[in-house]
Amino acid sequence: MITLTESAKSAVTRFISSTGKPVAGLRIRVEGGGCSGLKYSLKLEETGAEGDQLIDCDGITLLVDDSSAPLLNGVTMDFVESMEGSGFTFVNPNASNSCGCGKSFAC
Numbered sequence: 001m002i003t004l005t006e007s008a009k010s011a012v013t014r015f016i017s018s019t020g021k022p023v024a025g026l027r028i029r030v031e032g033g034g035c036s037g038l039k040y041s042l043k044l045e046e047t048g049a050e051g052d053q054l055i056d057c058d059g060i061t062l063l064v065d066d067s068s069a070p071l072l073n074g075v076t077m078d079f080v081e082s083m084e085g086s087g088f089t090f091v092n093p094n095a096s097n098s099c100g101c102g103k104s105f106a107c
Contacts, residue, residue: 001069001072001074001090002055002057002062002075003080004058004062005077005081007078007079008078008079009058009060011079011088012079016044021043022046022057024045024046024060025054025060026043026047026060026063027063028042028064028068028072029041029065030070038071038105038106039072045063048063048067051066052065053065053081055065071092073093073094074093075091075093075094076090078091079087
């Protein structure tokens with residue numbers, strides 16, 4: 001369903017190890033907003049929610065709610081570091097349009 005690049009896996013692992021709390025996984029969600037209409041939301045969660053899809057990406061658990069799942073099918077998540085800053089970017093085959101920042105899209 002979702003692919004994490006090696007850079008994304010490394011970044012998520014760093015963030016999890018720096019929290020100092022137990023982490024059930026990384027929640028990836030699609031919600032309204034952003035410059036293209038929909039945006040990605042990421043959050044480390046201490047517990048999952050009922051009905052979450054649990055996706056194992058080489059030992060990293062992704063938590064995906066049922067409404068976000070179809071919009072995230074086939075997505076590749078990367079972590080990019082550059083002079084302008086760093087952050088997660090997404091390549092989404094379901095998107096009909098996306099913005100230049102790689103953080104919002106339309107379907």
